[in-house]
Amino acid sequence: MTESHTPRDPATPRAPLSADRAESIFTDYKPALTRDQAITEANRCLFCTDAPCVQACPTHIDIPQFIRKIATGNDEGSARTIFSSNILGMTCARVCPVEVLCVGDCVYNDKGEPPIQIGKLQRYATDLAFEKGTQFFEAGPDTGKSVGLVGAGPASLAAAHRLRRLGHRVTIYEKRRVVGGLNTTGVAPHKLRADASLEEVDWVLAIGGIDVRTGVSIGTDLSFEELEKRHDAVFVGAGLGADTLLDAPGSQLANIEGAVAWIERMKLEKLDVSGFQHCVVVGGGNTALDVVREARTLGIPKVTLLYRGHEAGMSGYEHEWESAKVQGVGAAWRLQPIGFEADVGAGKSVAGVKCVRLDETKKAIPGTEHVVPCDLVLLAIGQSTLGSLLASLPGVALEKGRVVTDEQGRTGRRGLFAGGDCRNGGKEVVNAVAEGDTAALAIDAYLKGNSHG
Amino acid sequence: MVEPSNGTKKNVSPSLVSNTGGIVSPNPFWLASAPPANSGGQVQRAFDAGWGGAVWKTLGQPIQNVSSRFGGMHAKGVRGVGFNNIELITDRPLETNFREIYDTKKKYPKHAVIVSLMVETREEWKDIIKRSIDTGADGLELNFGCPHGMCERGMGSAVGQEPKVNQEITSWAVEYSSIPVLVKLTPNVSDIRPHGMAAKRGGAHGVSLINTIKSIIGVDIDSFAIEPRVQNLGTNGGYCGQAVRPIALHMCASLAREEGFGLPISGIGGVCNWRDAVEFILLGSSSVQVCTEVMLRGYRIVEDMNEGLTQYMRDHGFATIDEMVGKAVPNYSEWGDLDLNYETIAKIDPDKCIGCNLCMTACHDGAHQCIHPASTKPGWDGKSRVPVVDESECVGCNLCQIVCPVSGCITMEEVPNGFAPATWNQHVETGAQLRPKKGAH
Numbered sequence A: 001m002t003e004s005h006t007p008r009d010p011a012t013p014r015a016p017l018s019a020d021r022a023e024s025i026f027t028d029y030k031p032a033l034t035r036d037q038a039i040t041e042a043n044r045c046l047f048c049t050d051a052p053c054v055q056a057c058p059t060h061i062d063i064p065q066f067i068r069k070i071a072t073g074n075d076e077g078s079a080r081t082i083f084s085s086n087i088l089g090m091t092c093a094r095v096c097p098v099e100v101l102c103v104g105d106c107v108y109n110d111k112g113e114p115p116i117q118i119g120k121l122q123r124y125a126t127d128l129a130f131e132k133g134t135q136f137f138e139a140g141p142d143t144g145k146s147v148g149l150v151g152a153g154p155a156s157l158a159a160a161h162r163l164r165r166l167g168h169r170v171t172i173y174e175k176r177r178v179v180g181g182l183n184t185t186g187v188a189p190h191k192l193r194a195d196a197s198l199e200e201v202d203w204v205l206a207i208g209g210i211d212v213r214t215g216v217s218i219g220t221d222l223s224f225e226e227l228e229k230r231h232d233a234v235f236v237g238a239g240l241g242a243d244t245l246l247d248a249p250g251s252q253l254a255n256i257e258g259a260v261a262w263i264e265r266m267k268l269e270k271l272d273v274s275g276f277q278h279c280v281v282v283g284g285g286n287t288a289l290d291v292v293r294e295a296r297t298l299g300i301p302k303v304t305l306l307y308r309g310h311e312a313g314m315s316g317y318e319h320e321w322e323s324a325k326v327q328g329v330g331a332a333w334r335l336q337p338i339g340f341e342a343d344v345g346a347g348k349s350v351a352g353v354k355c356v357r358l359d360e361t362k363k364a365i366p367g368t369e370h371v372v373p374c375d376l377v378l379l380a381i382g383q384s385t386l387g388s389l390l391a392s393l394p395g396v397a398l399e400k401g402r403v404v405t406d407e408q409g410r411t412g413r414r415g416l417f418a419g420g421d422c423r424n425g426g427k428e429v430v431n432a433v434a435e436g437d438t439a440a441l442a443i444d445a446y447l448k449g450n451s452h453g
Numbered sequence B: 001m002v003e004p005s006n007g008t009k010k011n012v013s014p015s016l017v018s019n020t021g022g023i024v025s026p027n028p029f030w031l032a033s034a035p036p037a038n039s040g041g042q043v044q045r046a047f048d049a050g051w052g053g054a055v056w057k058t059l060g061q062p063i064q065n066v067s068s069r070f071g072g073m074h075a076k077g078v079r080g081v082g083f084n085n086i087e088l089i090t091d092r093p094l095e096t097n098f099r100e101i102y103d104t105k106k107k108y109p110k111h112a113v114i115v116s117l118m119v120e121t122r123e124e125w126k127d128i129i130k131r132s133i134d135t136g137a138d139g140l141e142l143n144f145g146c147p148h149g150m151c152e153r154g155m156g157s158a159v160g161q162e163p164k165v166n167q168e169i170t171s172w173a174v175e176y177s178s179i180p181v182l183v184k185l186t187p188n189v190s191d192i193r194p195h196g197m198a199a200k201r202g203g204a205h206g207v208s209l210i211n212t213i214k215s216i217i218g219v220d221i222d223s224f225a226i227e228p229r230v231q232n233l234g235t236n237g238g239y240c241g242q243a244v245r246p247i248a249l250h251m252c253a254s255l256a257r258e259e260g261f262g263l264p265i266s267g268i269g270g271v272c273n274w275r276d277a278v279e280f281i282l283l284g285s286s287s288v289q290v291c292t293e294v295m296l297r298g299y300r301i302v303e304d305m306n307e308g309l310t311q312y313m314r315d316h317g318f319a320t321i322d323e324m325v326g327k328a329v330p331n332y333s334e335w336g337d338l339d340l341n342y343e344t345i346a347k348i349d350p351d352k353c354i355g356c357n358l359c360m361t362a363c364h365d366g367a368h369q370c371i372h373p374a375s376t377k378p379g380w381d382g383k384s385r386v387p388v389v390d391e392s393e394c395v396g397c398n399l400c401q402i403v404c405p406v407s408g409c410i411t412m413e414e415v416p417n418g419f420a421p422a423t424w425n426q427h428v429e430t431g432a433q434l435r436p437k438k439g440a441h
């Protein structure tokens, strides 16, 4: 497609990554397995039938089979098994919370022995395939049908790849000038850096025939109606919206920022944090637990997690909090921010979070107001939804901002499908991949006229 | 071969089609005659999983089995590295088996179905062969191998151990059969070759080997029972599983290189994965059969076998199985033809060494006392635990490399010593000069 062909589609090319990104000082916190380690570990796997680890994986990778293939030295076959269920298997091997997914359900837990390190074995096999540049899949014979996908995150990438294997033409519209979605802009760099994410996107795109149009925001640069006109089916994988911010006195002060926005800057830009002495992160979810560690690693001397519940009540994973504590992150429990204090000098930057203590029922306890001094506040209290993007479309139902679909990813509108964070309200990369893949199969059935869509 | 990197080109896949004495299968992986090939339902599931052929559980006069029947050899925390059994041939009615073979062949015309047989009299052989052929089966396998229960009745290994009887029964079978006949040999003989030759003289189209090895898998040291235990007694059973592979490989290679033999071989014994299969093929097998690993891990192991073999063939430039068969056989030589002047020594990679000193103990107590503590090295830093090989004493026996837990840490390297190659036979015949012995003082 050319610009003249698409007058209202001002695509701008993908932006290269800058070399001095703040994230580049991060190293893998779970180092790769050596060949010996991988083979020893692979030989421990029992090759279970109807394995609980497979059931726990949203993309249902045949884990015993890929592990056995590592044990026999069939490394390429191992990667093929992984990628045929999960095309972002390289990322997932690094970013999946395996402790609560496959590894958490490995039968060895019940035997009282260390569970199989499935994520590390998956990384072993997928890294080898990446090093060799092996491509396992090819595009199916052209069906003449075309699908437009909104967003270039994990959900759309998985859907696009599956659709290409099935022979459909695919165009991805991405509002940013970088692709990969939160894999590139959000995931903690000690798990996956932006360059690795982009490398993976290129590998996925190598199947050929996926047109990626960056710098095009659907709803702004190109209307939904126009999108639907251009394509035979549309998949929405737009993720979530911007950070939720606190509407409290002083919230306009400098150095108060949404955590996801700050992480994006850290991952894509040079970020000077040398002046900060104490960073307060508000929240108790996984974004909060990522950002406290990131702030510490970048060198902020004191980092405090400020949460309105108690330690055990955090929605973030226990294993992530344990790692954060090891990095010297402190915590303040049962505190509700009610405002921000300005610095005494210019009065423009934040100098403290005004808090009130909460009781068991999360009610403020009068007389407990106090200020936690700090010079950087990162708000990790949630992301807004992008539901409004679709709100005007007849037939599309929203629930708390999430796009409502059936199990296959079909919305109530003909030819419109959705998956990933915008559908599930914000889960993991692997859920987005699973939903994108499932929706692609539903789209295929729809395009072949086997389903109402 | 180079992998295409644009993801749109298809690799030219090597062909896995195998032909064993006229029995053709889409790949060389067959279920051995044993419990995994006991019934139509099982064999069909196996074909769906990717197996290329199946040798049906041996048919004959249905027997009565004991309980229990199997024993496992567990080694250093790994279960079932060896396995034995005291079960007999099929215990199901012949008609049922024949009907299921017929059904299976109908549904899977391209897969190889081989009927394994074991009966006594000439009349019985004639009858059961006719009925087997009527099922549409692709071949017969004569079970001259079972080392327990049946041999006492004059069948199984009782036949396989007597070349004359073997030849005679084989010739009956070949006479009555219009489809290829394989003879399954027993390893419970001192030399496999006369038995393979007997099958050949009898007119067999190929041989399968090995059946199980006479064994006692273990004793319960508290109750004094022999395993597997039938109430308070046990008996010798047939040993199989990955631990028997070296014995099977040797027997396969012995026949493959035997002058005047030349029959196709279906290799059996301890095949667990594609690598094991490749070894059998390189030593002369046209197909491989698997029993124990399927019993322990199921039909699904074949996915990796097919894929791993394909990848191997691609990496080594083999287009067909036939090109691979027997590739390593010429390298199997007599001891007297090995070059006595060829010399290797052990080298330790200090970057890989983890300092366990297993090699040192092994060399000191089990070899030639030529690996010494790190501290004996001149200029030792007081910390390093990397042992030192005294190269002037190392005889190149491999022991340290075998015991070393880090792969690639100890390598055996060839050292030129200026002596022309000289084998023992040459030395005896022509007085060829041998290098001075090492470590012999």
Ligand SMILES: Cc1cc2nc3c(=O)[nH]c(=O)nc-3n(C[C@H](O)[C@H](O)[C@H](O)COP(=O)(O)OP(=O)(O)OC[C@H]3O[C@@H](n4cnc5c(N)ncnc54)[C@H](O)[C@@H]3O)c2cc1C
Binding pocket: A095, A096, A097, A150, A151, A152, A153, A154, A155, A156, A173, A174, A175, A176, A179, A180, A181, A182, A183, A186, A187, A188, A191, A216, A217, A218, A219, A237, A238, A239, A240, A260, A263, A286, A287, A290, A386, A389, A419, A420, A421, A422, A426, A427, A428, A429, A430, A432
């Ligand atoms: C800080 C953070 C850390 C995380 N860490 C992990 C982790 O360690 N492990 C894990 O499994 N998951 C993690 N997640 C969750 C994971 O990143 C998401 O679940 C996953 O990326 C969702 O994929 P998606 O494709 O649905 O959406 P996204 O990855 O959000 O991608 C959506 C894409 O759509 C684009 N877009 C949005 N609107 C439009 C529009 N109107 N027009 C065009 N394009 C549009 C966006 O720019 C974006 O590129 C993390 C999330 C965050 C926020």
Ligand SMILES: Cc1cc2nc3c(=O)[nH]c(=O)nc-3n(C[C@H](O)[C@H](O)[C@H](O)COP(=O)(O)O)c2cc1C
Binding pocket: B032, B033, B034, B035, B057, B058, B083, B084, B085, B087, B088, B089, B090, B116, B143, B145, B146, B184, B210, B211, B212, B238, B239, B240, B241, B242, B244, B268, B269, B270, B271, B289, B290, B291, B292, B293
């Ligand atoms: C339980 C069991 C039953 C067997 N029954 C038969 C049989 O009926 N006929 C036969 O020819 N071989 C029989 N065998 C031998 C196998 O076919 C095979 O030759 C042997 O087990 C070696 O292969 P493996 O190491 O893959 O198990 C049996 C083996 C086992 C373990």
Ligand code: SF4
Binding pocket: A044, A045, A046, A047, A048, A051, A052, A053, A054, A063, A064, A105, A106, A107, A108, A116, A118
């Ligand atoms: S549950 Fe554990 S042992 Fe069983 S297949 Fe999965 S990883 Fe292997």
Ligand code: SF4
Binding pocket: none
């Ligand atoms: S494997 Fe099955 S048949 Fe055999 S003893 Fe166990 S339960 Fe019984």
Ligand code: SF4
Binding pocket: B348, B352, B353, B354, B355, B356, B357, B358, B359, B360, B385, B386, B387, B400, B403, B404, B405, B406, B409, B410
């Ligand atoms: S056995 Fe291997 S790892 Fe251990 S000391 Fe010897 S060389 Fe080093």
